[in-house]
Amino acid sequence: MQSDIYFSNTQRLPPLKTNGLSQTVGIAYIGNTFFDEIVEGEGYLNYRIDRYDSVIDFNNQLSNSSMVDLPYALLIEMYNDDELRVFNQVKAIRENALTSGIIVILLSSSNKTELHQKALEAKANDIYFKPFNAALIFERISFLIRFKLLKPHDSGKLSVKATEYKMPLGKRLFDIFVSSVLLLLLCPLFILIAVLIKLESRGPVVYKSKRAGSGYKIFDFYKFRSMVADADKKLAKLSQTNNQYASGEEGGQKAFVKILNDPRITRFGNFLRKTSIDELPQLINVLKGDMSIVGNRPLPLYEAEQLTSDEFAMRFLGPAGITGLWQISKRGKAEMSESERKLLDNTYAKDGSFLMDLKIIFKTIPAMLQKEKV
Structure with a gap:
């Protein structure tokens, strides 16, 4: 099952630009337990959020999509009884050439210290625990997206010499x-x-x-x-x-x-x-x-x-x-x-x-x- 939700407000996060084309930021959200808690009241965001019931549904959607349809980020819900399965899914996402570059954020129902290390090993970008701070989560996603897409000529956004530091x-x-x-x-x-x-x-x-x-x-x-x-x-x-x-x-x-x-x-x-x-x-x-x-x-x-x-x-x-x-x-x-x-x-x-x-x-x-x- 998939549903689309749109938020728009250019005061906090203007549309990202790639090759001069303004785009709405796409996020795939997997799960439904925390969905309302995460997106409720976040109307300032300029995100399109596509919701899926499971990673399988998300993968099925990808099989009928092209590269331009890939989301910038993936939010995945995780519970006590399926942590291993989710970590394996994240590893599979990283090993897939099509999805390896997607930003992956995990949302956990319980705060256990060992999950930080497991998330790192699975190569997730971050993990957050209930109760969630939605503003912080989306601010983190905003930075990660900009960090990946920023070009040297985009000096109006961030005056840096490169998108990623390379040691001389x-x-x-x-x-x-x-x-x-x-x-x-x-x-x-x-x-x-x-x-x-x-x-x-x-x-x-x-x-x-x-x-x-x-x-x-x-x-x-x-x-x-x-x-x-x-x-x-x-x-x-x-x-x-x-x-x-x-x-x-x-x-x-x-x-x-x-x-x-x-x-x-x-x-x-x-x-x-x-x-x-x-x-x-x-x-x-x-x-x-x-x-x-x-x-x-x-x-x-x-x-x-x-x-x-x-x-x-x-x-x-x-x-x-x-x-x-x-x-x-x-x-x-x-x-x-x-x-x-x-x-x-x-x-x-x-x-x-x-x-x-x-x-x-x-x-x-x-x-x-x-x-x-x-």
């Missing part, structure tokens, strides 16, 4: 050389740090977390552990009371979280952070190609998912890096505001060059000594 060969060779040499030279220091971390507190020597880098690419991000073992469980409460970016900005949820005088940090961890030695394992990320020596800091997923508007998502059109403009500008100063950091990230994404990288590297060492415990 010279920058990549520089990263490989520098990270390889430093990792070899720093091996004795790494061993000493590992022993001291273990002597002070239980837990792994290297802290690993998921981060979003260039183009929203998600990867494992490495740091020497500087906090107590259960630090992640205490973040939600501290982000409400000790967040550096919580004051001096407009109302609403903050994109960045930086804890002032963080009580989770160990004594040796405080030294590692103050000297930025905790960042050294990211040389492995650089060697692997997840990051560059210089770029915009890769963000935790809970921060990255909030930066979906064109203005703020520009930062993801540059490389992820160990050091960058905001680190040498105001790192460690409590007055660094969220808007200032976004501006610096956007500036590097637009204007970054090898010469700028060299200047940032030379200014990084004196900037490593922080004046505040942030």
Whole structure:
């Protein structure tokens, strides 16, 4: 069964243009349990939504369609008893040459932490849990669509040099050389740090977390552990009371979280952070190609998912890096505001060059000594 619903309003999302032709954004919605909750009250959107009862119905429709009929995005409902089936369907969508490029968003009836990883493995673009924030979901879809379709001449929408960041060969060779040499030279220091971390507190020597880098690419991000073992469980409460970016900005949820005088940090961890030695394992990320020596800091997923508007998502059109403009500008100063950091990230994404990288590297060492415990 299929039904079409149209929404139109050009104030929030004007029609996308491909080859000069204005088009209505097409979304295929699979399921009917959450449909009213997702689309009700979202009249500002410029979307055409085609609803199907199942992926089978959607595939049957595709068999009688051409490339021009493909939707930009696919919203799929998922329940406790059919999670495996849905993930397999997403994998099949990715393996099909016709549908591999479609944006896939999953809607789950229950919030289980393991579903994030399974969605990532199935190559879904995102997963949201009930109760749903429809505005956030469609804002995310808007960004992903624009990110895929934006052309360099569309400067009126987003002034960037390319639709997707491609690491220049010279920058990549520089990263490989520098990270390889430093990792070899720093091996004795790494061993000493590992022993001291273990002597002070239980837990792994290297802290690993998921981060979003260039183009929203998600990867494992490495740091020497500087906090107590259960630090992640205490973040939600501290982000409400000790967040550096919580004051001096407009109302609403903050994109960045930086804890002032963080009580989770160990004594040796405080030294590692103050000297930025905790960042050294990211040389492995650089060697692997997840990051560059210089770029915009890769963000935790809970921060990255909030930066979906064109203005703020520009930062993801540059490389992820160990050091960058905001680190040498105001790192460690409590007055660094969220808007200032976004501006610096956007500036590097637009204007970054090898010469700028060299200047940032030379200014990084004196900037490593922080004046505040942030």
